[in-house]
Amino acid sequence: MISLAAALLLSGCSAVGGSNTSKQVSAERQDQTYIEVPEVQTFIDYMASKHQYDRALLVDVFSQIKKREQVITKSNNQPEVITPYYEYRTRFLNQGRIDSGVEFANRNRVWLDKAELEFGVPWPIIVSIIGVETAYGRVTGNRDVFTSLTTLAFDYPRRGKYFRSELESYLLLARQEGWTVGETKGSYSGALGMVQFMPSNYLKLAKDFNGNEHIDLWGSEADAIGSVANYLQHHGWQRDGYTVSRARVDDLDNVEEWVNKGRSPMFTLREWSKLGVWATTDYVHGKAGLVGLRDQEGSTAYWLAYENFFTIMDYNPSRRYAMSVLELANRIAQSEGS
DSSP, X not given: XXXXXXXXXXXXXXXXXXXXXXXXXXXXXXXXXXXXXHHHHHHHHHHHHHHOOOHHHHHHHHTTOBOOHHXXXXXXXXXXXXXXXXXXXXXXXXXXXXXXXXXHHXXXXXXXXXXXXXXXXOHHHHHHHHHHHHTTTTOOOOEEHHHHHHHHHHHOGGGHHHHHHHHHHHHHHHHHHTOOTTOXXXXXXXXXXXXXXXXXXXXXXXXXXXOSSOOOTTTOHHHHHHHHHXXXXXXXXXXXXXXXXXXXXXXHHHHGGGBTOSSSOOEEHHHHHHTTEEESSSOOOSEEEEEEEEEETTEEEEEEEOHHHHHHHHHSSOHHHHHHHHXXXXXXXXXXXX
16 A cells, blocks of 8 residues: 555655745645645545545545645744743743642642552653643643644645644544544644644543543543653653753863753763763763753753653653753642642
């Protein structure tokens, strides 16, 4: 059976990369409905052939939507990428977000304890991720994810292959859950529910944690808790493992090439010490990476980051994001215990 990538290549749409031609085609599509786009017609053929999807339904829904330019603009200007950490963190490290996190934890103590026991993820980390993602379910997105995913799938060449896969997953998820295609609300990038799972993760990693035989990542805090913990365990969370420790860097020139490099730990602490990088807390066995973030204007702070830090980055591949999750988790735990 022909794959989606192969089908799109046969129709003249590259599954990877971008070009000036792609940009020109994208601009011309501004006033077209997506059913007029040849690559979309090929995608419909693929969905009908591989998944026995209702062809008439797909023709109908793609006939109703056009390119959403704002989605592309936001994708090119993500705060996790362009905002310095000392500004980015203020979005989440405020008293309102901390207090709401304590309230969320208190009313969900049974589910958080269950998740920590089953998946090995500390409850403050679970609460913090939900707090950073959607303010504990209050801000889950108000854009229809079908239009957003279609725009990114066919008019965002840099990540078109990824978003075509997510569009495929969304359509399968909508059929499975009985959702009306085009009415599901989420983020500008197509993330869903209070945990902001992309459709493929919703299909694979969302949990019916309260046992009611239905997964609801918008309305069930229990399902959200179990799904976050399951996601982190799936991506390698180590029970009782470390996240970060503050570091002292003796000579930045000696290690600058290693700062914020890669998505996994690189050297043992002994190896880091030979480079003039020292943990300022307890010695930790195993490897670590070196994270440097601007903690104030004109100043950079450094941390040694262990495996669990990079597991949080699997949720969102931003060091600013992962560090904000850890800081908020610490504040919530301290406030809950006070």
